[in-house]
Amino acid sequence: MQNTILQLSSEIQYPKGGIYSKVVARSKTFSCTLMCLAEGTDLEEHSSPRSAIVHVIEGEGEFILEGQKIRMMPGEMIFMKASAPHALKAETPLSFLLTLFDS
Secondary structure, eight states: OOOOOOOGGGTOOOOSSSEEEEEEEEOSSEEEEEEEEOTTOEEEEEOOSSEEEEEEEESOEEEEETTEEEEEOTTOEEEEOTTOOEEEEESSSEEEEEEEEOO
């Protein structure tokens, strides 16, 4: 990976429905993906084999991590262990940076 600067706010694109995602950085041990969800978009419960950090940039929503409801607000960071079941709903247009990494 090379040194670079990326202004995430200029990359945010809200779709009319569903999800827009863009990988902004990747290596053998991690990936960073900008996720932009239209208002009302639901992601059903799923899990990942990698640990994750969800860093909310804009908007509001509800994140459910192992049955615990977490309010998604700008600036919030959610730390998630590998294989943890989670789901979310965008209550407004919602953008966040999803970082997956080997732990």
